[in-house]
Amino acid sequence: MHTAIRLVRSPMKLGLTLLLVLTSSAFSQTGREHWVATWATPEPLIRNPPRAQRPAPPPSAQNGAAPSGQAEAVRRRPNGGMSFNFRGFQNQTVRMIVHTSIGGREVRIKLASAFGSEPVTIGSAHVAVRSKDSAIVPDTDRALTFSGKPGCTLRSGMVMISDPVNLTVQGGSDLAVSLYLPGESGPPSAHGGLHTSYVSKEGDVTGAPEIADAVTTPSYYWLESVDVLAPMDTSLIVAFGDSITEGARSTLDANHTWPDDLRTRLAANKSTANFAVVNMGIGGNRVLRDGAGASALSRFDRDVLSLPGVKWVVMLESINDIGHGNTDPVTAEDLIGAFKQIIERAHMHGIKVMGCTVTPYGGASYSRPEGEAIRQAVNNWIRTGGAFDAVADFEAATRDPNNPEHERPDFDPGDHLHFTDAGYQAMANSIDLSAFTGKRSKSEK
Numbered sequence: 001m002h003t004a005i006r007l008v009r010s011p012m013k014l015g016l017t018l019l020l021v022l023t024s025s026a027f028s029q030t031g032r033e034h035w036v037a038t039w040a041t042p043e044p045l046i047r048n049p050p051r052a053q054r055p056a057p058p059p060s061a062q063n064g065a066a067p068s069g070q071a072e073a074v075r076r077r078p079n080g081g082m083s084f085n086f087r088g089f090q091n092q093t094v095r096m097i098v099h100t101s102i103g104g105r106e107v108r109i110k111l112a113s114a115f116g117s118e119p120v121t122i123g124s125a126h127v128a129v130r131s132k133d134s135a136i137v138p139d140t141d142r143a144l145t146f147s148g149k150p151g152c153t154l155r156s157g158m159v160m161i162s163d164p165v166n167l168t169v170q171g172g173s174d175l176a177v178s179l180y181l182p183g184e185s186g187p188p189s190a191h192g193g194l195h196t197s198y199v200s201k202e203g204d205v206t207g208a209p210e211i212a213d214a215v216t217t218p219s220y221y222w223l224e225s226v227d228v229l230a231p232m233d234t235s236l237i238v239a240f241g242d243s244i245t246e247g248a249r250s251t252l253d254a255n256h257t258w259p260d261d262l263r264t265r266l267a268a269n270k271s272t273a274n275f276a277v278v279n280m281g282i283g284g285n286r287v288l289r290d291g292a293g294a295s296a297l298s299r300f301d302r303d304v305l306s307l308p309g310v311k312w313v314v315m316l317e318s319i320n321d322i323g324h325g326n327t328d329p330v331t332a333e334d335l336i337g338a339f340k341q342i343i344e345r346a347h348m349h350g351i352k353v354m355g356c357t358v359t360p361y362g363g364a365s366y367s368r369p370e371g372e373a374i375r376q377a378v379n380n381w382i383r384t385g386g387a388f389d390a391v392a393d394f395e396a397a398t399r400d401p402n403n404p405e406h407e408r409p410d411f412d413p414g415d416h417l418h419f420t421d422a423g424y425q426a427m428a429n430s431i432d433l434s435a436f437t438g439k440r441s442k443s444e445k
Contacts, residue, residue: 035108036234036309038169039098040225040278041191042302043114045294088185089221093200095134095178095211096220099255101263102276103171104228106164109144111179112224113154113189114302120154120189120222122146123182125162126206127226130174134198135210142167143207151180154189154222159306169228171267171276177223178206188221192283194247194257197221218252225278227308234274235311237262237436238304240296244359245281245316247424249413256421257281261428262314272433275312280304286320287338288330297338305349312436313346315339316356316394319417322374323366332377336385343387354435355388357395359427362405363416372405390435397430398423 107127113120125144128136142165146152152160169175182204198214205211239245239259247257263277280303284292293299296317304313321330339355346353357379361367379395382388398419400406406416411423419427 038100089181090184095198104230106229108164110225112159123180130176180204236309237312241281241316242285243283249418258424258427314354322371352389354390355382
């Protein structure tokens with residue numbers, strides 16, 4: 001009996017010892033590195049009808065690019081956002097360019113169809129370091145899998161994360177993410193961006209050195225984020241806002257939004273170089289109500305809390321709530337209450353929030369005296385209310401000293417609402433970087 005007990009227990013001891021060794025090894029690995037989003041973009045609110053309810057495209061566009069030479073109809077709206085038609089892709093590859101904010105030794109992507117109405121099949125997906133235009137750097141191409149399979153199916157509201165691949169990614173570089181759509185995709189879950197994407201006329205060319213005769217469009221399709229495996233001291237800052245955060249009227253393909261400029265400043269400072277920045281701005285976004293994007297209150301979990309490595313949110317919102325107040329009334333108290341909700345939800349997850357004062361909009365198409373009074377009241381609360389963990393005074397950085405209800409003339413691209421590259425740079429420059437290092441008091445004055 002005594003011998004039998006020893007024989008039964010020995011394998012258990014061996015198993016426990018092996019489990020402890022494996023657990024220790026896993027802990028050691030996660031103790032050194034973790035996943036952090038190096039790039040991300042939100043999906044706007046486009047509730048597409050089912051395929052059976054959509055008008056058919058013209059015959060010349062049913063199996064490829066539109067007659068105009070565009071993969072889809074894309075036109076800029078006055079608020080800086082994008083408008084899309086209901087077509088999509090069939091037997092085509094789309095190669096999207098993302099600008100990284102930090103580097104890492106492994107990479108993975110996240111695909112989603114937040115508002116899609118039908119399943120979308122991804123036949124294959126690749127990631128590579130981008131060289132120029134649609135070309136990739138030789139020997140950096142990596143085929144991606146999803147739970148070990150070369151493709152996946154995205155259903156409405158679904159998120160799919162690829163298996164990681166070994167690829168050395170440098171911060172401030174460009175990656176090319178290519179997706180092949182073998183069947184009719186239906187209306188794409190897309191975000192009109194500030195980087196050119198390349199669409200093949202036909203076929204799976206996800207691993208091609210470049211896409212010859214590509215159709216170009218400034219949009220991202222089904223791609224929500226790119227993550228890298230980075231050191232444990234690396235953290236993520238999410239820029240959360242509307243078209244001013246998105247970067248409307250900044251130079252295409254130039255990375256001159258204020259979140260881009262903030263990341264450049266962080267990277268140049270040794271004490272803050274371990275912060276990534278992603279841009280989760282949507283043109284036309286509002287805090288309280290759905291518009292071009294789901295409201296800030298309703299999209300916060302999906303567009304902020306779901307990203308890996310988040311430590312800070314830098315929030316610039318409410319100009320669209322204020323601007324549309326003549327037809328959809330809103331008060332300063334309404335907006336302040338919503339800000340408090342977002343701050344509380346962030347704090348529940350250990351995330352700090354930097355509030356940004358709302359920039360001047362005098363002369364914009366929807367400016368009005370009543371709205372200006374609300375903007376001033378909201379800004380006064382942001383500066384003095386003490387609810388935010390830090391404050392960035394974007395209004396002070398961009399207002400015309402001789403006409404403070406308006407932005408500086410040299411920052412105005414002509415619509416009196418958005419900014420030139422220089423204006424966005426001034427906004428990024430106004431952020432005190434020491435707020436992110438824990439050396440600041442609760443609120444900047």
